[in-house]
Amino acid sequence: MKRLLALPVGAFALIAAQAPETPPVAPAQPHEIVAASRLADWRPIAPENLLVMTLGSGAIVMIELAPDFAPEHVENIRRLARANWWDGTSINRVQDNYVVQWGDASEAKPLPADVVATPAAEYAFAAGGFAPAEFSEVQQGHYTATSGWLRGWPAGFDRDASGGLGEGSLVHCYGMVGVGRGDNPDPGTGAELYTVIGHAPRHLDRNIALVGRVVEGMPALSSLPRGTGDLGFYETPEERIAIASIRFASELPEAERPRFEVMRTDTEAFRRYIDARSNRSGWFVRPAGAVDVCNVNLPIRRVSD
Amino acid sequence: MKRLLALPVGAFALIAAQAPETPPVAPAQPHEIVAASRLADWRPIAPENLLVMTLGSGAIVMIELAPDFAPEHVENIRRLARANWWDGTSINRVQDNYVVQWGDASEAKPLPADVVATPAAEYAFAAGGFAPAEFSEVQQGHYTATSGWLRGWPAGFDRDASGGLGEGSLVHCYGMVGVGRGDNPDPGTGAELYTVIGHAPRHLDRNIALVGRVVEGMPALSSLPRGTGDLGFYETPEERIAIASIRFASELPEAERPRFEVMRTDTEAFRRYIDARSNRSGWFVRPAGAVDVCNVNLPIRRVSD
Numbered sequence: 001m002k003r004l005l006a007l008p009v010g011a012f013a014l015i016a017a018q019a020p021e022t023p024p025v026a027p028a029q030p031h032e033i034v035a036a037s038r039l040a041d042w043r044p045i046a047p048e049n050l051l052v053m054t055l056g057s058g059a060i061v062m063i064e065l066a067p068d069f070a071p072e073h074v075e076n077i078r079r080l081a082r083a084n085w086w087d088g089t090s091i092n093r094v095q096d097n098y099v100v101q102w103g104d105a106s107e108a109k110p111l112p113a114d115v116v117a118t119p120a121a122e123y124a125f126a127a128g129g130f131a132p133a134e135f136s137e138v139q140q141g142h143y144t145a146t147s148g149w150l151r152g153w154p155a156g157f158d159r160d161a162s163g164g165l166g167e168g169s170l171v172h173c174y175g176m177v178g179v180g181r182g183d184n185p186d187p188g189t190g191a192e193l194y195t196v197i198g199h200a201p202r203h204l205d206r207n208i209a210l211v212g213r214v215v216e217g218m219p220a221l222s223s224l225p226r227g228t229g230d231l232g233f234y235e236t237p238e239e240r241i242a243i244a245s246i247r248f249a250s251e252l253p254e255a256e257r258p259r260f261e262v263m264r265t266d267t268e269a270f271r272r273y274i275d276a277r278s279n280r281s282g283w284f285v286r287p288a289g290a291v292d293v294c295n296v297n298l299p300i301r302r303v304s305d
Numbered sequence: 306m307k308r309l310l311a312l313p314v315g316a317f318a319l320i321a322a323q324a325p326e327t328p329p330v331a332p333a334q335p336h337e338i339v340a341a342s343r344l345a346d347w348r349p350i351a352p353e354n355l356l357v358m359t360l361g362s363g364a365i366v367m368i369e370l371a372p373d374f375a376p377e378h379v380e381n382i383r384r385l386a387r388a389n390w391w392d393g394t395s396i397n398r399v400q401d402n403y404v405v406q407w408g409d410a411s412e413a414k415p416l417p418a419d420v421v422a423t424p425a426a427e428y429a430f431a432a433g434g435f436a437p438a439e440f441s442e443v444q445q446g447h448y449t450a451t452s453g454w455l456r457g458w459p460a461g462f463d464r465d466a467s468g469g470l471g472e473g474s475l476v477h478c479y480g481m482v483g484v485g486r487g488d489n490p491d492p493g494t495g496a497e498l499y500t501v502i503g504h505a506p507r508h509l510d511r512n513i514a515l516v517g518r519v520v521e522g523m524p525a526l527s528s529l530p531r532g533t534g535d536l537g538f539y540e541t542p543e544e545r546i547a548i549a550s551i552r553f554a555s556e557l558p559e560a561e562r563p564r565f566e567v568m569r570t571d572t573e574a575f576r577r578y579i580d581a582r583s584n585r586s587g588w589f590v591r592p593a594g595a596v597d598v599c600n601v602n603l604p605i606r607r608v609s610d
Contacts, residue, residue: 096524097479123591142447143595174402174504184590199479199504199599203582206591219401219531226524277508285489286428286511290448294504 027287030276033269034299041269042261042301043152045215047249051081052258053217055091056242061217062258063177066153068129069170070211072119073179076190077211081246083112085191091224091241095232097198100221101180103191105240111191121187122209127157127165134266135165138274138293143202147171147293149265153213154293156205170210172200173294177212197222200294215260215300263299273299332592335581338574339604346574347566347606348457350520352554356386357563358522360396361547366522367563368482368500371458373434374475375516377424378484381495382516386551388417390496396529396546400537402503405526406485408496410545416496426492427514432462432470439571440470443579443598448507452476452598454570458518459598461510475515477506478599482517502527505599520565520605568604578604 028036051063067074080086086102089109093101111117127135130150135157137148144156146165154173160166170176177195181188187209195214214221229235249257263270277296279287333341356368372379385391391407394414398406416422432440435455440462442453449461451470459478465471475481478501485497492514500519519526534540554562568575582601584592 094528096527139447142444142597143593183588199597202597202600203585203589203593205593207589222401223399223528223530225528280508283488284508284512288448288508288510292447292504292507295507 027279027281028272028276029281030273030297033273033276034263037263037267037269037299041264041267043264044303045260045262047252047257047259049212050215050249050258050260051077051212051246052249052252053086053246054244055220056244057220058244059217059220061220062215062260063212064215064260064262065212066170066210068151069125069153070122070179070209072116073122073188073190073209073211076115076119077193078248079112079114080189080191081248082251084245084247085109085112086243086246089243091221091243092227093194093231093233094197094224094227096226098196098201098232099194100197100224101192101194102241102243103180103193105237111189115189115191117189119187119189119209121185122211123187124167124169124206127160127168130165132165136265136271136274138291138296142292143171143205144168149270149293149296149298152262152265152298154296154298156293169206171293172196172202172204172210173213174198174200175214175218176210177214178204179209179211181208195221200292215262216258216302259303261301261303265298332584332586333577333581334586335578335602338578338581339568342568342572342574342604346569346572348569349608350565350567352557352562352564354517355520355554355563355565356382356517356551357554357557358391358551359549360525361549362525363549364522364525366525367520367565368517369520369565369567370517371475371515373456374430374458375427375484375514377421378427378493378495378514378516381420381424382498383553384417384419385494385496386553387556389550389552390414390417391548391551394548396526396548397532398499398536398538399502399529399532401531403501403506403537404499405502405529406497406499407546407548408485408498410542416494420494420496422494424492424494424514426490428492429472429474429511432465432473435470437470441570441576441579443596443601447597448476448510449473454575454598454601454603457567457570457603459601459603461598474511476598477501477509477515478518479503479505480519480523481515482519483509484514484516486513500526505597520567521563521607564608566606566608570603 045064049065053061065074089104091102092105135150140146145159147156154171155168156171157168158166174196179188179190180192227234234240278291350369354370358366370379394409396407397410440455445451450464452461459476460473461476462473463471482500484493484495486493532539539545583596
């Protein structure tokens, strides 16, 4: 029987050292780690990387883009948003336990002239562009040799010949946003986007370009009626969910820009948070002693001036 | 770079052997494995293990119970259904990327007299009750030493001292149904049930009794509006989703009983299916070479006479 009551490193261990005669303290809870974090443990989401999608219903979905990992697709998305291209398009596919997908249902709407028809197939990347200290490992041997969080994003890596980080890719966790594509070698332009609304479909990793994640508004997407056509596509135009607009926060007047902060994933606070997520206390009787990279639930918070 | 284009065993290998001069054939797709399966590869869901939950909207959710794994809780659920106890109760909690939970919102409705107030804490089980051949392994080292499918259910196991299967538990995959409980040592009666509507919350494994899974009707639960209260509870009575009734299929007239079949998980067909899910072909350019136990997507089909 495996009973891993491993203590989170850091905060609790320190408390114990200071007061050795007191009774054992329960391991810290994830929300306690967040509450104890410092301002420096967070980074803002740049407004030029934040998409504001407004549905016809008025519901708003905020998406952070990941230009470090899919620069050509993200550049196309910038061009599409600047041209107001998504205004009047729709959500066309809602497949249970899989994805919500949006774009031009007719597939006939001309793209802005500056959109690159065939960007690079940004499905994977070399670890070389990142410092090893930027990667906080969460688990080994699940789909890839190692997986964890890299510059605030879930990522999986092979090992290189010397045991270091080899080829990597972002990971299809709940809420991640990718670019729909046709058959190989078509990598998609970025006009057709999807987000994950179920158990992480890791078989898509390295097969399609991940470009971002929803940071607010998932319920507006995840609770949509499921499509009854093949692959969860809506069968009639009436079922489609209208998209009023998609804009970059940087295009909004400064006073109206939504502002978010993301916990930095190269910090001791984040590593404590992973430990706390791995070793839940309180209601739990048997801490797992481990956590899936997609169960870490990166802390993200909305901030105001 | 890891490029695992492993071939599924079985069907495809046989085809290749029969026609060695033909060009390579793409690995079988999961749906092809299902289409090629034999009737003997399936087992019916017994009507006395099938719950029919009818919502106030008329939507119907079918739940298969797992008496092999949580017999005392399942027996309580039988008593509750026989007493029509859930009629007029409601879905009270919908937490995004986590669970939908239902039962008596007032927490004051008396339980039927024969319901056991404190059943055993059926959070885990010994492997000894199962033959090793009943377990089809899917992956190693993710939360537990090994995980796979056992008698049609997702299960994770530790190793025993001799390297065999040790203590096990069912796994919180999408659609699995469990019994809400209070603080330890309260194991819950079965009157409060939940189902997973997001990425598998594996930290709940061995912490709570799993008693079944939704076999039809997940969209009726997963697309419900998310609750805005703590833990996704609805904040007002008006938001709650009425439950008209929960009955066992065995209580319905025989002609009206819904009938389902589940692919047997101790078969060569299922092992081929796992391989096909691990090595997707067609649209995919980089088969994963592996699959999460919760991404297997056990084939379940509705049958008629």
